[in-house]
Amino acid sequence: YIPKSNAQIYEYLSRLLTRLEKNKRVGVLTVGGNNKSRSAIYSLLTRHNFITYQAANAASAQKLLQAHPHIKLMITDQALPDSTGVDFVANVRKQYNKEQLSIIGTSDKADPALLANFIKSGANDYLRKPYCHEEFFCRVLQNVEYVEQIEVIKRTANTDYLTGLPNRRHFFSQVSDIIQRKPEQRSLALLDLDHFKNINDTYGHDYGDIVLKETAKMMKKHFSQDCVSRFGGEEFCVFMHDLTPEQAFEKVEHFRQAVSERVFKRRTKRIQCSISIGLTHLEAHTIEDLLCVADEHLYKAKAKGRNCVIQ
Ligand code: GH3
Ligand code: MG
Ligand code: MG
Ligand code: MG
Numbered sequence: 001y002i003p004k005s006n007a008q009i010y011e012y013l014s015r016l017l018t019r020l021e022k023n024k025r026v027g028v029l030t031v032g033g034n035n036k037s038r039s040a041i042y043s044l045l046t047r048h049n050f051i052t053y054q055a056a057n058a059a060s061a062q063k064l065l066q067a068h069p070h071i072k073l074m075i076t077d078q079a080l081p082d083s084t085g086v087d088f089v090a091n092v093r094k095q096y097n098k099e100q101l102s103i104i105g106t107s108d109k110a111d112p113a114l115l116a117n118f119i120k121s122g123a124n125d126y127l128r129k130p131y132c133h134e135e136f137f138c139r140v141l142q143n144v145e146y147v148e149q150i151e152v153i154k155r156t157a158n159t160d161y162l163t164g165l166p167n168r169r170h171f172f173s174q175v176s177d178i179i180q181r182k183p184e185q186r187s188l189a190l191l192d193l194d195h196f197k198n199i200n201d202t203y204g205h206d207y208g209d210i211v212l213k214e215t216a217k218m219m220k221k222h223f224s225q226d227c228v229s230r231f232g233g234e235e236f237c238v239f240m241h242d243l244t245p246e247q248a249f250e251k252v253e254h255f256r257q258a259v260s261e262r263v264f265k266r267r268t269k270r271i272q273c274s275i276s277i278g279l280t281h282l283e284a285h286t287i288e289d290l291l292c293v294a295d296e297h298l299y300k301a302k303a304k305g306r307n308c309v310i311q
Helices: 006-023 035-047 058-067 085-095 112-121 133-158 168-181 196-203 205-222 245-261 287-303
Strands: 027-031 051-055 071-077 102-107 125-128 187-193 227-232 235-240 264-266 269-271 275-280
Touching (some): 035 071, 058 071, 085 112, 133 168, 168 227, 168 287, 187 196, 196 205, 196 269, 205 227, 205 235, 235 245, 245 275, 275 287
Parallel strands (some): 027 051, 027 071
Antiparallel strands (some): 187 235
């Protein structure tokens, strides 16, 4: 690709600069038994700002992968002192899938089966030596961007668009993991804004959105040690796994108070709002069981007149 007009050159350069800036956060590991060809790759990568690592064999490469989770791409030669590149890739793939790590196999062998073997063992791509620099950077970038795009898709799929909080799906998977690992102490609170429909009806939907966003911001801060989520509509959920029931109650009670004292401002409007909270500390086995009880308690909090915590 050769940019022709000034506008094209400008666009090309600005894309390149953005990429070079991004590369400062991307780890790339190059693995190979041949010091000279490994160093050549290493210096090309450094030239493009990548956080660059190198390993002379499969064993030390494994250690680097473990120690540096920001490594998004590994380039491995077929010739390694303690393994073949193909076997090494197959091993790495047992621990790191394509969503976490891109892999490019390299070799100077003219064996046509080698490319296929690399791909079959889990490599994303193959680079035959000698290569021209342009091809090298094209393949490196394409494979780094592949992992980055999956990260963006995952983040989007896990995040509530309006508030930026983890959504229900993400919350379920996060909390289920914690419950399995640490089955002891757990409290779950369901929070529901009171008479929220009135806020929408009186001030408009966009104002309602602001109250939701501000409440979410307060939650992130107040429950920074816990798992929070926008569950849907004007409902939020918090899972606390390191607190006694008394501490958990204190914490949600403080939050209830903070929301009821908060004045949400926009233009000339000043609005106050409250939340009702259903809390449970059940020794339940699943998140569904916890939710079921918290929901009953929330219902009671509403019936009791709202702006209160029931446990
Ligand atoms: P209660 O105290 O019993 O919870 O009353 P409520 O009015 O809060 O409950 P209800 O379930 O009747 O109404 C919830 C309202 O939340 C209705 C819906 O329009 C509003 N809502 C849900 N999602 C959003 C949103 O993303 N933005 C805005 N502005 N409103 C939303
Ligand atoms: Mg509701
Ligand atoms: Mg409701
Ligand atoms: Mg409500």
